[in-house]
Amino acid sequence: MESITKNRQSLATLRAMVARAYGPDQVPSGTTEWVHELGHGWFNVAYRLRLRDGYQAVLKVAPPAGVEVMTYERRAMATELAALALLAQTSVPVPRVDFADTSRDLVYADWFVMRYVDADNYGVIRSSLSPCEQEQLDVEVGAATRSLNALTGSAFGPLGGPGVPTWRQCFLGLLEDVLHDGERRAVDLDYAGIRARAKTHAHHLDEVTTPHFVEWDLWPSNVLIRDGRIVCLIDHERAFYGDPLIEAGFVATQLPAFGNPTAFLRGYGRPPLTEPERTRRRLYNLYLTTTMVVEAVYRGRTDPDRNAWARARYTEALAAL
Structure with a gap:
């Protein structure tokens, strides 16, 4: 789904994010076949990533700072991370979070990666x-x-x-x-x-x-x-x-x-x-x-x-x- 809140990133930035989350040895060597945007969501941009060793992850990036969002959406990514931490303690099946970054130095937005679920x-x-x-x-x-x-x-x-x-x-x-x-x-x-x-x-x-x-x-x-x-x-x-x-x-x-x-x-x-x-x-x-x-x-x-x-x-x- 298309939305102005989707904070799409360049391939160079995506490689830097992979390196930070999983280490430089996991940065894919291919051109574009290792990354695919998932288009079902309305708010955050999400990418399916295939790392060098074959591990698959989903990267979510919060909206860019200059885009006005609704009041309840202003801390949406922090809410999702809090929810995933809570639900990980239950029997409800949710994705496992691998890494979260709120430093905003690679991207001026919060982002995190989680294990891809093949379904x-x-x-x-x-x-x-x-x-x-x-x-x-x-x-x-x-x-x-x-x-x-x-x-x-x-x-x-x-x-x-x-x-x-x-x-x-x-x-x-x-x-x-x-x-x-x-x-x-x-x-x-x-x-x-x-x-x-x-x-x-x-x-x-x-x-x-x-x-x-x-x-x-x-x-x-x-x-x-x-x-x-x-x-x-x-x-x-x-x-x-x-x-x-x-x-x-x-x-x-x-x-x-x-x-x-x-x-x-x-x-x-x-x-x-x-x-x-x-x-x-x-x-x-x-x-x-x-x-x-x-x-x-x-x-x-x-x-x-x-x-x-x-x-x-x-x-x-x-x-x-």
Whole structure:
């Protein structure tokens, strides 16, 4: 996917990064056959590397310093590294981080390398799978999401802190950040309507009292599969401590355009949502779809069909509240 946030590097710089991470003896001797850009992500640029001894790695580079990003994205790479460190202590399959560099001397941006996982991207091949295969994998995604959510923190908000004591304060802050981002770039949204709906229904957020690890971005495109099973979860830069009900798998319970959530809910082991939970999920859908509309401007996304789809979902989410 194309985005102005992708911080592409020259071959000379990529060789220098390999030397720093793995040593000069691992720098490939070929021309370009050892490096391949992975194009599925929207935010960071990612390269698949083959080192001199055949070891394969993925290099991720944060956006260039001069590119304006949304408020919640400003420490995205630090968040991903914190998430990977947390999840490495669990049974959830995530990539192993080999090296991280925040010195910004080779590249004026943070970057890290991790072990490459040889598997298919579920989001890419999902349409080619049978309904039965899709259902089985959606059940697995539900179970994996529940495992992630089992981790808890001491406060709501960023993994690295500082957090806040209540979920209401945290969520309303997240929403306000996105609204400020939209206002800063003059994105056409019903700002007064969004704020009014959030204020009206905010008391339902007080039901959430424990800060759980939430991935927030666990869509099929961030799931790697092999032989019909999940082997790795990727792209953890949007994780934080919050309400598990904000996870991507629950979106379709209130916005049918996102698919059928039945298999995910079965894998998660979740009973039907209560009325207050449905209201919370509608708030989260409004936050998600508002973010989708605003981020299109920050990413320089010009695909008219994708942008129209996002705006239609935002309109639905606003009306649902």
